[in-house]
Amino acid sequence: MKKDQLFTRRRALLTGALAAGAAGTAGVFALGTGGTSKAPAPPAAGAPAHRVPQKPSAYRLQPLTGYGPPHAAPARPPVRREPLLRISGRGNTMVLTFDDGPDPRYTPAVLDTLREYDVRAMFFVCGEMASYNKDLLARMADEGHVVGNHTWSHPLLTTMSRAQIRSEMERTSDVVEAAYGERPQWFRAPYGAWNRTTFQLGSELGMEPLAWTVDTEDWTTPGTAVIVDRVEKGAAPGVVVLSHDAGGDRSQSVRALRSYLPQLLDSGYHITVPRRQYI
Template sequence: MTAGAGVAAAGAAGAAGVFLWGEDDKPVRAAAPAAGAPARSLPLKPSAYRLQPLTGYGPPRAAPGRTPVRHEPLLRMTGRGRTMVLTFDDGPDPRYTPGILDTLAHYDVRAMFFVCGEMAADNQELLGRMADEGHIVGNHTWSHPLLTRLTRRRIRSEMSRTSDVIEEGYGERPRWFRAPYGAWNRDAFQLGAELGMEPLAWTVDTLDWTTPGTGSIVDRVEKGAAPGVVVLSHDAGGDRSQSVRALGEYLPRLLDSGYHITLPHRRYT
């Protein structure tokens, strides 16, 4: 990621909206920061042999929820208490992702990994580990392009190919999407929704891709910590050893301070 791309990402994220989910499950713009959503384990896969009610018995089945087409990405999660979401982009990378997974496992914490298809295709075993350990895997396109410069057909290809690879290694298709560099456009929102994905940006950018030093990354996370915050870090795309070390420092401090690291929950599905 280049310095110019970082500026684009920060600008795009800053312009995005903050939403809450209301009682009618429709997004409502929030006037102030809200707490993060409660932790949720990955849904169990339905058995092919599950018994079904006989015809005419049992409550009618509800129609599957349709992913809304948003005009801005979600920036923070809602809920109660001091909850935060940790996200890692651009991987999986066998040099750094295992270290991040080890730290998360040590503290029994779940996170989100927005993976690139070309990386995921070569590291399917890491997707499997993420699934086994209860993490969420999101779509970060196939080759990390600037979507605002692509045709609609190319954007669809970048998304759908990545979703296919995620399903193969993770066991289910992704429900979350993040645009590279935080650069969103109408086609990205529409195609993401067609593929069943919600757009998620971030609240706190660690700027770890600039390799500012482990201490600087830790400082940005701790100063930005607040209920509902979504933290952006990276586990690939360059030397991410600082990111791995930083997680080992700020995660126990957040937990000791009373924060609960959680995962977002899509209420309408």
């Protein structure tokens, strides 16, 4: 083949390749405007074409909602039809629970007594109270106590919408996580007023519903001796005792704890906190 003919053939092939590339590019833009062109052919082998880096779009500089490390999804317990009233365990185990706090007037004294006897308890906190007393939640974490969710503002949940109940629960769990170090795994409805929605939402948020076996009714301020008597008469394996460290004058509750706690221990009871039955 002559030299000029070979040159002409190469030029024709090159011209055809450029035309095919232009058609492929036109196909890309056509798709963006509602066209139905076929996808462009893959580029020929060889050195990549030089590209001018594009400036990032403004919206790409803004973090997307929920961007960042994902929160670990809480283990979801079963949806129950009634709250747990007792705990299972070997021997004479009991659980002491305190509601409505933390209150800087009474909660520190309760924690001091528990620390003196090396006992762990449960505190079902209200988010509004916890938001003002995060140092007490941090102390509970340091001393091995369990913090549960008792809603944000202690409302009667059975009169509220699903969205309102979820807000009460979630806001409290957020405060607990920030101050205590982890989200609560237990939930207690104010006034012991449960319904299907509270059980469903509690499960969705990874919390078990825990009620009580012995109610000291200390919120009525019946007297220190009466509170002590109710605890001692109700003591039994698996019992969950309800007291309060906030919500009013709780000086009787503080004094009663100092009296009945050493007596329970001397009687062979092991004061503990419940363990979840699943991961």
